[in-house]
Amino acid sequence: MAVKKRHVLVGILLFCFAACVGIGKMEFLKFRDDPARMEARIFDKTRKKAHFQAVEPGKLAYVRVGDTALPMLVLVHGSPGSLTAFMPFMQDTALLRHFQMVAVDRLGFGYSDFGTAEGSLEKQAGAILKTVADLSAPYRLWIGHSLGGPIIAEAAILQPNLVQGLMLVGGSVDPEQEPREWWHGPLNWPIIRSLLPPAFRVSNQEIMPLYNELVQQVPGWKTIRCPVEFVHGTADFLVSIDNLYFVQEELPPDTPLSIDTLSGADHFILWTRMDVMRRDALHLNDMARAFYGLHADELSGE
Numbered sequence: 001m002a003v004k005k006r007h008v009l010v011g012i013l014l015f016c017f018a019a020c021v022g023i024g025k026m027e028f029l030k031f032r033d034d035p036a037r038m039e040a041r042i043f044d045k046t047r048k049k050a051h052f053q054a055v056e057p058g059k060l061a062y063v064r065v066g067d068t069a070l071p072m073l074v075l076v077h078g079s080p081g082s083l084t085a086f087m088p089f090m091q092d093t094a095l096l097r098h099f100q101m102v103a104v105d106r107l108g109f110g111y112s113d114f115g116t117a118e119g120s121l122e123k124q125a126g127a128i129l130k131t132v133a134d135l136s137a138p139y140r141l142w143i144g145h146s147l148g149g150p151i152i153a154e155a156a157i158l159q160p161n162l163v164q165g166l167m168l169v170g171g172s173v174d175p176e177q178e179p180r181e182w183w184h185g186p187l188n189w190p191i192i193r194s195l196l197p198p199a200f201r202v203s204n205q206e207i208m209p210l211y212n213e214l215v216q217q218v219p220g221w222k223t224i225r226c227p228v229e230f231v232h233g234t235a236d237f238l239v240s241i242d243n244l245y246f247v248q249e250e251l252p253p254d255t256p257l258s259i260d261t262l263s264g265a266d267h268f269i270l271w272t273r274m275d276v277m278r279r280d281a282l283h284l285n286d287m288a289r290a291f292y293g294l295h296a297d298e299l300s301g302e
Helices: 003-023 035-048 081-091 121-133 148-156 198-207 212-225 243-250 275-294
Strands: 051-053 060-067 074-075 100-104 140-145 165-169 230-232 257-262
Touching: 003 035, 003 212, 035 051, 035 198, 035 212, 060 081, 060 198, 074 121, 074 148, 074 165, 081 100, 081 275, 100 121, 121 148, 140 148, 140 275, 148 212, 165 257, 165 275, 212 243, 230 243, 230 275, 243 257
Parallel strands: 074 100, 074 140, 140 165, 165 230, 230 257
Antiparallel strands: 051 060, 060 100
């Protein structure tokens, strides 16, 4: 007896639904790792003990590694992602000679209220600021990749005493360069979003309001005084290199700005060009020390 076409279609739809549900439960699509495993991976590479801190009220989950007497690198991932995006940094013995590091799980990702989206740049930055404020450091340099870029800029706008330098890596900061694809809306329809892995659903939901968030942030750029390192690949097909013109236009003229454009490089330089990441982080540190040499009382962030 021939199988009716509608039965075949129903079967295909049920299979796709089951596959989507199964994919959504796959741990690797959560972009996070087991805390004990993360600590062990860092120790194996560096012989330094890392500490994973679970979420506390109003704060984020994070991993901290390095000598607490050294300047702090605050590491902020993009979307989707988690603090594991910065595992190469935390395993880099050369950087650990100069810095302690704190890599956070942003709101909605990793172990920070995973699966609950937060599209407000102010709330994202505020949660990170609250997390690092009580962690001792002589001063703090912030590194943000992709969507992490406008979030660290927001931190500098909100609490400049806790931000002595910004390193934007493939940062999406210019509202006019932010693509507004039509498909974000349909992906957020209840039936469709229920089939998405949680990290992808959160990513879509926080990107949907991003254009308006960036527009609201524009005036705040005029208040950023700390040194800024702009790092971007010329062949970045996800975030346009033209974000550079926005940064040059909006930063105050007396704010130190260093530009490192990587010919032919794409959006994934955070992982493929660790040599550049290391060099530019050290350069940002030199910029901060030189700049705040005139304003030593601003360094502590206390």
